[in-house]
Amino acid sequence: MTLAPTNTLIIDNAQLIGGEWVPAANGDTIDVINPATREVLARIPRGGAADVDTAVRAAEAAFPAWRDTPPGQRAALLMRWAELVEQHEKELDLLESQEVGRPHWGPLGIPRQLRFIAGQADKVSGLSLPTNVPDAIGLTLREPFGVVGAVIPWNAPGPMFVNETAPAIAAGNTIVIKPAEDAPLTPFALAKLALEAGIPPGVVNVVTGYGPEAGAAIPAHPGIRKMGFTGSPPTGASVMAACAKNLVPLHLELGGKSPQVIFPDADLDTAIPAIVTSITLNTGQICAAGSRVVVDRAVHDEVVSRLADAMAHVTVGPWYQPVRMGPLINAKQHKRVLDYVQSGQDEGAELVLGGGVPDGEVFEQGFFVEPTLFDGVTPEMRIAREEIFGPVLSVIAVDGEEEALAVGNGTDYGLVAAVWTGDIGRAVRMARGLQAGQVTVNAALAGGALVGGPFGGYKHSGFGRTMGADAVLEYTQVKTVLLRGNA
Numbered sequence: 001m002t003l004a005p006t007n008t009l010i011i012d013n014a015q016l017i018g019g020e021w022v023p024a025a026n027g028d029t030i031d032v033i034n035p036a037t038r039e040v041l042a043r044i045p046r047g048g049a050a051d052v053d054t055a056v057r058a059a060e061a062a063f064p065a066w067r068d069t070p071p072g073q074r075a076a077l078l079m080r081w082a083e084l085v086e087q088h089e090k091e092l093d094l095l096e097s098q099e100v101g102r103p104h105w106g107p108l109g110i111p112r113q114l115r116f117i118a119g120q121a122d123k124v125s126g127l128s129l130p131t132n133v134p135d136a137i138g139l140t141l142r143e144p145f146g147v148v149g150a151v152i153p154w155n156a157p158g159p160m161f162v163n164e165t166a167p168a169i170a171a172g173n174t175i176v177i178k179p180a181e182d183a184p185l186t187p188f189a190l191a192k193l194a195l196e197a198g199i200p201p202g203v204v205n206v207v208t209g210y211g212p213e214a215g216a217a218i219p220a221h222p223g224i225r226k227m228g229f230t231g232s233p234p235t236g237a238s239v240m241a242a243c244a245k246n247l248v249p250l251h252l253e254l255g256g257k258s259p260q261v262i263f264p265d266a267d268l269d270t271a272i273p274a275i276v277t278s279i280t281l282n283t284g285q286i287c288a289a290g291s292r293v294v295v296d297r298a299v300h301d302e303v304v305s306r307l308a309d310a311m312a313h314v315t316v317g318p319w320y321q322p323v324r325m326g327p328l329i330n331a332k333q334h335k336r337v338l339d340y341v342q343s344g345q346d347e348g349a350e351l352v353l354g355g356g357v358p359d360g361e362v363f364e365q366g367f368f369v370e371p372t373l374f375d376g377v378t379p380e381m382r383i384a385r386e387e388i389f390g391p392v393l394s395v396i397a398v399d400g401e402e403e404a405l406a407v408g409n410g411t412d413y414g415l416v417a418a419v420w421t422g423d424i425g426r427a428v429r430m431a432r433g434l435q436a437g438q439v440t441v442n443a444a445l446a447g448g449a450l451v452g453g454p455f456g457g458y459k460h461s462g463f464g465r466t467m468g469a470d471a472v473l474e475y476t477q478v479k480t481v482l483l484r485g486n487a
């Protein structure tokens with residue numbers, strides 16, 4: 001089977017600036033590879049500060065007309081974008097599988113995501129304010145910032161691209177966005193469909209390149225009025241420092257070390273498969289992955305044995321085979337995950353399952369690792385505190401609710417937390433007590449059960465929210481108006 005079928009959505013060596021597909025100013029390129037085979041899928045421009053500058057100028061030029069486009073018309077254009085995405089959904093899913101290496105999960109749900117945000121475009125409203133004088137009216141307006149900058153990671157490039165782009169433009173901003181160098185092809189395809197939908201040139205600009213080159217140039221550019229970043233905490237901190245220099249507001253979607261807290265009264269038939277999916281989906285490269293099992297000692301042995309059994313049945317292979325788990329994204333991530341496995345063993349955790357590279361010819365080229373389970377993990381170990389971003393699950397035993405809460409909250413992160421219990425009182429106490437932007441009880445967050453739920457972090461997992469109706473408001477600033485008639 002050829003692994004780079006002529007996906008008509010692949011765009012060769014061009015980035016989108018002011019409605020034109022252009023190479024990098026310096027002509028340099030980066031190869032995008034399929035992480036299962038290392039086969040080159042496409043070349044992309046290796047953009048830098050000069051490309052970002054051209055893109056910001058294009059976005060500035062497009063801003064006044066887009067800001068003044070009636071909100072109902074902006075909504076209609078976003079709806080049309082969603083329709084085109086739906087028509088190309090299979091190709092888009094294939095493209096994302098190819099560049100991320102993910103076996104097919106089923107549709108990514110991007111049209112639904114886009115429609116939800118499109119529906120908010122004409123519902124951005126302010127307040128009417130009381131006045132102390134009879135001939136005046138007070139009100140607030142919610143206005144766009146201007147040019148928004150955004151940098152996104154590689155793990156779910158399509159949904160991430162829409163998460164940043166759709167709310168920003170729905171609110172009347174224009175955007176310059178940089179996808180990750182490892183997985184920019186789905187974002188380009190989505191941008192192409194946005195243009196085809198009639199979203200005017202210059203409203204969505206996509207620049208590609210390496211983080212320290214094209215990425216760092218975005219928050220450093222004086223034309224950027226608002227910034228969004230999704231990625232790792234150290235890079236988030238550097239983007240925040242650049243924003244501080246220019247006094248630009250930002251939101252950060254960073255990593256996680258999300259606990260799965262299991263009590264003795266949990267329904268393990270539901271919990272175990274959900275936990276295994278949470279840590280093996282996308283090969284564990286999901287910010288919301290439930291990577292720590294915090295389990296009451298009363299059910300510890302049963303939980304570990306059932307987790308080991310379920311994880312041993314997770315099939316691994318290239319995305320085009322009917323398997324559940326693909327490779328990691330690149331050589332750096334591969335080394336990082338294997339180093340964490342070593343650190344778990346060095347610190348005294350018990351390796352129950354996996355920990356290595358699977359055997360077989362098909363695994364020789366790609367960046368594969370086995371689903372990995374550690375027991376006997378203590379909260380101070382690195383594998384209990386640091387985000388691995390791989391299919392490595394750490395089990396920590398606790399005694400009772402108080403310790404479960406303390407361990408659950410015992411990392412710098414606070415993105416997602418899941419609680420598994422049959423006791424409603426305990427569920428409420430845990431939902432209130434867990435320091436995370438999202439808490440689920442007897443359920444996983446994935447799967448689209450929730451409509452319009454805001455998504456974001458507590459603590460070092462970031463701040464600001466994407467996805468819900470508030471996401472559009474994040475891209476507006478409030479103007480207070482006092483309107484007084486002539487005396």
Ligand code: NAD
Pocket residue numbers: 151152153154155156178179180181209210211212214215216217230231232233235236238239253254255256286287387389415457461462
């Ligand atoms: P990363 O921070 O290395 O890269 C993310 C993006 O930042 C890429 O586009 C990269 O090119 C760019 N970048 C790198 N250096 C930069 C710099 N100096 N200035 C500006 N941009 C720069 O992260 P990653 O390893 O690609 O992604 C994995 C991380 O992303 C994990 O920590 C994961 O938890 C996090 N993530 C969070 C969410 C969320 O919603 N909270 C979602 C997905 C991924």
